[in-house]
Amino acid sequence: xxxxxxxxxxxxxxxxxxxxxxxxxxxxxxxxxxxxxxxxxxxxxxxxxxxxxxxxxxxxxxxxxxxxxxxxxxxxxxxxxxxxxxxxxxxxxxxxxxxxxxxxxxxxxxxxxxxxxxxxxxxxxxxx
Numbered sequence: 001x002x003x004x005x006x007x008x009x010x011x012x013x014x015x016x017x018x019x020x021x022x023x024x025x026x027x028x029x030x031x032x033x034x035x036x037x038x039x040x041x042x043x044x045x046x047x048x049x050x051x052x053x054x055x056x057x058x059x060x061x062x063x064x065x066x067x068x069x070x071x072x073x074x075x076x077x078x079x080x081x082x083x084x085x086x087x088x089x090x091x092x093x094x095x096x097x098x099x100x101x102x103x104x105x106x107x108x109x110x111x112x113x114x115x116x117x118x119x120x121x122x123x124x125x126x127x128x
Contacts, residue, residue, distance in 0.1 A: 004037055030088055038081065065113055072106050079103075 011033035019026035049070055056066040079102025086095035 004040065007033060007037065027089055031085060034081070034085065065116070068109055068113060072109050075102055075105050075109070079105075 011029055015026040015029050018029065052070065053063065053066060056063060079098055083095040083098045083102075086092070086098060
């Protein structure tokens, strides 16, 4: 975490200095740094996904649901990342649209899981 924080702080200070002369280069520096941090974390993300899939297989949980939930989490992170980049570029309206698109995609992917959950609850209720 110290490496990530250090890299982020250095990039932030450099961007603040460069921003006065070349705002485009400052934005590109921040974009490159953000992508570098994300790629640096790719191995950790992969390990977490493999651990979750292993736990789901051990618990005999349907892998379709686990993969759907992992996709939902991925959409949330990517939408947030893209929205922050858009905000950094001064495009708040675009950031809001990216966030809205992420929310709609998450809702669309969650419908099958919600359907199974509702069916399970209905089947647990006593018949009158």
